[in-house]
Amino acid sequence: MDDSSTLQKVAAEVIGTFVLVLFGCGSVVYWSETAGEPAFVSTTTTVGLAFGLALMVMIYAFGRISGAHFNPAVSVGAALGRRLPWNQVPTYIAAQLAGAILGAAVLFGLLHGFDGFSAEGNMGQNGFGDASVGGYAMWAALLLELVLTMIFVWVILAVTDERNEHPGLAPLAIGFALVAIHFVAIPATGTSVNPARSIGPALFAGSEAIGQVWVFVVAPLLGGAIAGYTYDLLFGETRPRAAAGAFAPPGAVPGYGAPDQYQQQWNEPAAAAPHQQHQWGQPQWTPEQIAAWQAQQAQAQPGQQQGWPDDEGDAERTQIRPPR
Structure with missing residues (x-):
C-alpha cells in the first residue's frame, strides 16, 4: 500500500535527484580540475560508475517512498505505462528539477575551492557539436539520447513490473543500465537520458550550454514516452495489484518472489487508470x-x-x- 504523503514523495525526489547531479557531475568536474595530477585518474568508466552507483543507492534508499524516478523522462514513461497517475507527474517533475538545480548549485559553490575555477563550459553539462568531445552532430545527439532513454525506461518498467519475481535486484539492474548507457554516450554527448540532470548544470555552465539544453530535454522525454506507451504492447499488460503479494508463489518473501515496497510503488492499483483519480492513491x-x-x-x-x-x-x- 502507498502510505507516503505528497511531501514525503517530493522530499525523496528532490534528495535523489540532488545526489545524482552532485555525485555524477561532480565526478566529471573535480577530475577536470585535477587532471594534471597523476594520482587522480578519471575515465569514462569512473564517471559512468559515479552516475550509476549514485542512482542505485538512492533507489534503495527512497524507492519505497516515491518509486525513485529522479528523472522527468521516467515519470512521463511511468504515466504513459499506467504506473503513475497523471495528476502526480507535474509534482514529480517539479521536485526533480528542484533537486537537480540544487545539486548543481552546491557543486558550483564547492568547486570555487579551486583557485581560478571557472564554471563556463565546466559543470559536467551535456553538449553536441563544438561543445562535445568528438564534435557530435545535433541530429545524432537527438537520436542517441532518444534511443538510450527509451531503452533505459523499458528496463525500469520491466524490473519494476509486478510479474518480475526478483524485485530486490531492480535497483541494481537500473543502476548498471545507467552505467552502460554512460559508457556509450559520454564521448558523444556527455550522456543525459534525464532532462533534470541536463538542466541543472546547464544553468551554471554558460550561454552555450543553455542554448543546447533543449536537445537533452526533448529527446529524453520522447524516448521515455515511447517506452511507456509501448511497454504493455510489447510485453503484455501489467496486472493491477489486488493486495501486497497477491501474485506471489507460496514461500516467497518480499524482494525475492513477492513484491517489496519499491515494486509496490510502481504497481499501485490507483496508477492503472490515471483518468479515474481524485486523490493520490485513492481509486474512484x-x-x-x-x-x-x-x-x-x-x-x-x-x-x-x-x-x-x-x-x-x-x-x-x-x-x-x-x-x-
Whole structure:
C-alpha cells in the first residue's frame, strides 16, 4: 500500500535527484580540475560508475517512498505505462528539477575551492557539436539520447513490473543500465537520458550550454514516452495489484518472489487508470461501475433501503462497499 504523503514523495525526489547531479557531475568536474595530477585518474568508466552507483543507492534508499524516478523522462514513461497517475507527474517533475538545480548549485559553490575555477563550459553539462568531445552532430545527439532513454525506461518498467519475481535486484539492474548507457554516450554527448540532470548544470555552465539544453530535454522525454506507451504492447499488460503479494508463489518473501515496497510503488492499483483519480492513491469508480453496483444492491434486497452491515456483521446482508 502507498502510505507516503505528497511531501514525503517530493522530499525523496528532490534528495535523489540532488545526489545524482552532485555525485555524477561532480565526478566529471573535480577530475577536470585535477587532471594534471597523476594520482587522480578519471575515465569514462569512473564517471559512468559515479552516475550509476549514485542512482542505485538512492533507489534503495527512497524507492519505497516515491518509486525513485529522479528523472522527468521516467515519470512521463511511468504515466504513459499506467504506473503513475497523471495528476502526480507535474509534482514529480517539479521536485526533480528542484533537486537537480540544487545539486548543481552546491557543486558550483564547492568547486570555487579551486583557485581560478571557472564554471563556463565546466559543470559536467551535456553538449553536441563544438561543445562535445568528438564534435557530435545535433541530429545524432537527438537520436542517441532518444534511443538510450527509451531503452533505459523499458528496463525500469520491466524490473519494476509486478510479474518480475526478483524485485530486490531492480535497483541494481537500473543502476548498471545507467552505467552502460554512460559508457556509450559520454564521448558523444556527455550522456543525459534525464532532462533534470541536463538542466541543472546547464544553468551554471554558460550561454552555450543553455542554448543546447533543449536537445537533452526533448529527446529524453520522447524516448521515455515511447517506452511507456509501448511497454504493455510489447510485453503484455501489467496486472493491477489486488493486495501486497497477491501474485506471489507460496514461500516467497518480499524482494525475492513477492513484491517489496519499491515494486509496490510502481504497481499501485490507483496508477492503472490515471483518468479515474481524485486523490493520490485513492481509486474512484466510474459512473458505469457505480450504476452496476447500485443495480446489484437493488436486486439483492428489493424494496429495502440500502445501508452498511453493522459492526458485528450480518451474513444475510453482506454488501460490497465501493471505494471512498
